[in-house]
Amino acid sequence: MRSFAKLSYVLVFGIAITLITFGAVLAQEGVHWSYEGDTGPDHWGALSPDFAACANGVEQSPIDIPASAPLNPADVTFTYRPSAVNLVNNGHTIQANYDPGSSITLNGVTYDLIQFHFHAASEHAIAGQHDPMEIHFVHRNAQGGLAVVGVLLKSGGANAAYAPVLQNLPPQASQPASVAGAIVDANQLLPVQRSYWRYNGSLTTPPCTEGVKWLVMNTPVEVSDAQIAAFTTIFKNNERPVQPFNARTFLMPTTLPRTGDGVVMLDGALVGAGVLVIVAGLALAYVSRRKAA
Numbered sequence: 001m002r003s004f005a006k007l008s009y010v011l012v013f014g015i016a017i018t019l020i021t022f023g024a025v026l027a028q029e030g031v032h033w034s035y036e037g038d039t040g041p042d043h044w045g046a047l048s049p050d051f052a053a054c055a056n057g058v059e060q061s062p063i064d065i066p067a068s069a070p071l072n073p074a075d076v077t078f079t080y081r082p083s084a085v086n087l088v089n090n091g092h093t094i095q096a097n098y099d100p101g102s103s104i105t106l107n108g109v110t111y112d113l114i115q116f117h118f119h120a121a122s123e124h125a126i127a128g129q130h131d132p133m134e135i136h137f138v139h140r141n142a143q144g145g146l147a148v149v150g151v152l153l154k155s156g157g158a159n160a161a162y163a164p165v166l167q168n169l170p171p172q173a174s175q176p177a178s179v180a181g182a183i184v185d186a187n188q189l190l191p192v193q194r195s196y197w198r199y200n201g202s203l204t205t206p207p208c209t210e211g212v213k214w215l216v217m218n219t220p221v222e223v224s225d226a227q228i229a230a231f232t233t234i235f236k237n238n239e240r241p242v243q244p245f246n247a248r249t250f251l252m253p254t255t256l257p258r259t260g261d262g263v264v265m266l267d268g269a270l271v272g273a274g275v276l277v278i279v280a281g282l283a284l285a286y287v288s289r290r291k292a293a
Contacts, residue, residue, distance in 0.1 A: 033206050035092075041240050044206050054208035060243035061201030061214060062123035062150075069250045071218055074194035076149075077105040078187060080113065085182035089170040092205065093117045093238055094231065096165055097176055102186060104139055104147065106213065107253070111139030111147040113186060120232045122152050123204050123239045124216050131220055132228050134239070136204075137186060146203075147213040151190060156222025161188035166223070166230045191219035198251040204240045 031048045033039050039047060045055020053060070083099035095117040102113040115138050122134035133153035140146055164182040196217050202210040 031206070035238050035240075044208065047206070051206045051208065053202065053210055054206055057202055057208055057210050058246050059200055059202060059210045059248060060208060061204050061212065062125075062240060062242050063199065063201065063245050064125040064128060064242045065197050065216060067127040069197050070252050072196050072198050072215075072252060074196075075253060076194065076196070076215065078190065078194070079103050079105070080185065080187040082183050082185040085164050085168060085179040085184050086176055087165070087168060087170055087174075087179065088176040089172060089174045089234070091173045093119065093235055094169050096184065098186065104149070106147055106215075109141055109145075111141045111145070113137060113139050116186065116189070118231055118235070119204075119239045120228070120236055121239050123242075124150055124152065125242055126152070126218075130239075133223070133231065135189065137189075145211065145213070147215065149190075149196075150214065150216040152217070152220040153223050153228070154220040155225055155228060158224040158227060159222060161185065162223055162227055166227045169230055169234055171234050189221070191217050191221050193219040195219070199245075199248055200251070 031051070033044055033047055033051075035041065041054075044051050045053075080102040081099075083096075083102070086097040086099070088095050088097065095115050097115045098113045100112070103110050104113070105111075116135055117138075118133055118135055120133045122131040123136075124130075124134060131152040131154045135151045135153060137149040137151070138146065139148065161184075164179070164184045168179045168182060170177070194217060196215045198213070198215050200210075201212050201214045202208050203212060
């Protein structure tokens with residue numbers, strides 16, 4: 001009887017949490033926001049309490065990446081498989097929902113690729129310069145943490161890898177739908193050279209949630225003017241302005257040796273904290289020895 005009561009409590013609690021979450025999602029979707037006017041980026045933070053980070057956050061994205069920013073080597077493992085082309089025009093961009101089974105591995109943690117979408121012009125700037133477009137590959141780990149890979153798209157030759165998506169963009173707001181017979185390979189959408197800048201940031205759209213791991217590829221990918229126009233005739237200027245960098249630093253991986261053949265990968269930002277802990281420990285040991293003497 002006690003077990004049954006406990007099970008009932010768990011079920012009721014779970015249903016309550018589901019309803020609360022669903023209600024929050026509905027409330028958020030009911031808030032109209034845009035890229036211009038009274039509902040544009042300058043006003044996002046005032047449109048809903050859920051959007052407060054858009055105005056008050058201190059680690060917001062996108063940013064202007066200076067020429068002096070440290071560059072990470074191509075150390076991210078991309079395990080991407082082809083997917084059906086599943087497109088949705090959500091009124092703010094065109095998003096391709098990716099089939100399960102593709103992921104990246106960042107510092108030993110797996111993040112599943114769930115979707116990619118486009119912005120025009122590019123949201124991130126490099127030394128003050130924007131490219132015509134940017135594509136964001138959105139990944140999520142088992143704990144719900146997000147990692148986004150940004151790739152700048154510049155004007156050049158036609159790109160066959162992008163054709164299955166850019167030739168089938170839905171011009172009006174729509175429900176998700178698959179393009180019959182079309183396949184896209186996210187691995188082919190990335191640059192061949194995969195060194196990148198890394199920093200901690202946020203979603204670039206409301207609710208501007210922080211805690212997002214950003215990896216911006218430093219090598220742009222070419223697409224043709226016609227391919228750019230295929231998107232910009234539907235969405236133009238759907239980019240958030242660059243945000244203050246504040247007290248953040250660009251992150252670099254640091255490799256530390258360990259027993260055996262493997263290595264331990266730590267973010268550069270964490271290494272300094274580890275050194276301080278070690279120094280503090282040594283100082284305490286020295287004081288204890290002096291007292292004992």
